[in-house]
Amino acid sequence: MLGPGGREGQGDEGGRSVARRTVIVGLCALLLAAPAPAAAEDDLWDRTISLVSANPIRMPGTVHTRMETLDRHGAVKVVEDYWAEMSLGPDGEPVSALVRAEKDGVDITEKAQRQGKKREGRGFELGPESSPFLPENQEQVTVTPREGLEEIDGRRCQGFDLVLTTDQTTYRGIAWIDELNAVPRRYEFTAEPMPPMVQQMQMVLTYRPLHTGGWISEQMVVEGVGGALMVKKRFRVTITFDDHFVVD
Numbered sequence: 682m683l684g685p686g687g688r689e690g691q692g693d694e695g696g697r698s699v700a701r702r703t704v705i706v707g708l709c710a711l712l713l714a715a716p717a718p719a720a721a722e723d724d725l726w727d728r729t730i731s732l733v734s735a736n737p738i739r740m741p742g743t744v745h746t747r748m749e750t751l752d753r754h755g756a757v758k759v760v761e762d763y764w765a766e767m768s769l770g771p772d773g774e775p776v777s778a779l780v781r782a783e784k785d786g787v788d789i790t791e792k793a794q795r796q797g798k799k800r801e802g803r804g805f806e807l808g809p810e811s812s813p814f815l816p817e818n819q820e821q822v823t824v825t826p827r828e829g830l831e832e833i834d835g836r837r838c839q840g841f842d843l844v845l846t847t848d849q850t851t852y853r854g855i856a857w858i859d860e861l862n863a864v865p866r867r868y869e870f871t872a873e874p875m876p877p878m879v880q881q882m883q884m885v886l887t888y889r890p891l892h893t894g895g896w897i898s899e900q901m902v903v904e905g906v907g908g909a910l911m912v913k914k915r916f917r918v919t920i921t922f923d924d925h926f927v928v929d
Contacts, residue, residue, distance in 0.1 A: 725839055726824055728863035730816050736895030740775060741767055742924030751915040760785055763793065769928065810847045811872075813856060814865060821846050833857045833866040834887075850874070854884075864890040879907040897925045 743766055750759040762783045770776040782793035809815060813822050827840035838857040845852040854870025868886040875882050882905035889899040903918040 723826070725858055725860065725863055726826075726841060729814060729858055729865060730819065732863055732895055733814055734816055736891075736893055738928040739895075739897050739925040740769075740928055741898070741922035742926050743767065743922075744777070745921045745923070747919045747921075749917045749919075751917060753915070755915070761789075811845065811850070811852055813843050813845045813852070813868070818845065827855070830860060831857065833859075836866055837861070838866050859890070862890060862894070864888065864894075864896045875905075876907075878909055879905055880913070881906040898922050 743764065746763040746765070748761040748763075749757050752758050762781075763779060764781040765777045765779050768776050768778070779790070779794050779797055782788070782790045810818065812818060813824075823844045825842045827842060830837045830839055832838070836859045839860050841856045841858065843852075843854060843856055851873045852870050853873070854868060856865055857867045857869075858865050865888050867888070870884055870886075871882060872884070882903060885902045887899045887901075888896045890896050899922060901920040901922075903920075904916070906913055906915050908914045
């Protein structure tokens with residue numbers, strides 16, 4: 682160690698004392714300046730968002746939509762089933778083609794295809810801007826972790842209360858994320874404003890993890906009440922996604 686005069690061995694004790702004080706002061710400064718360690722819940726949410734960036738986008742190749750009209754006791758009165766094939770159009774946007782439709786077991790494909798063309802662009806759709814997990818949407822998302830864990834499909838999950846605000850819609854809900862692999866298991870949410878003639882609506886999205894570390898949407902269930910004036914109907918829509926493919 683160099684002493685005050687610059688020669689080794691001279692003023693050792695004083696030099697060591699000054700060095701110790703310098704190190705202690707330096708460490709104190711670093712500790713005071715360093716940010717507090719991130720909470721485990723915040724780290725889990727960040728891991729989820731990172732998984733999105735690390736995995737390719739996948740979209741379903743087939744979609745089965747079941748629409749049920751319920752009576753006031755919850756019993757099913759009418760069932761409509763629609764099967765569609767999904768692909769990418771010339772501009773890279775998802776394109777849906779209805780291939781079969783049934784109402785209470787009776788084929789109504791041709792009628793549904795004609796009605797579908799008339800209704801294009803008038804339905805309630807969930808685009809990429811409605812996802813709380815996309816990295817590009819994080820500035821519009823407010824997330825608050827819940828206390829404790831809950832078991833979802835046999836997995837211990839952390840719940841996050843969240844609000845996602847877009848130009849036209851505000852989504853409020855709870856995202857349940859697997860504490861081990863950071864994959865979302867379920868997302869329960871509402872949307873404001875609701876579609877025309879709908880008074881109540883609750884949506885639940887469930888996901889399936891992939892061996893690559895990402896996940897795919899598995900099913901979406903929408904339940905609510907709609908109608909005009911004094912005529913109100915309860916409904917349940919179950920949308921099942923399958924045959925996913927990677928979007929280049």
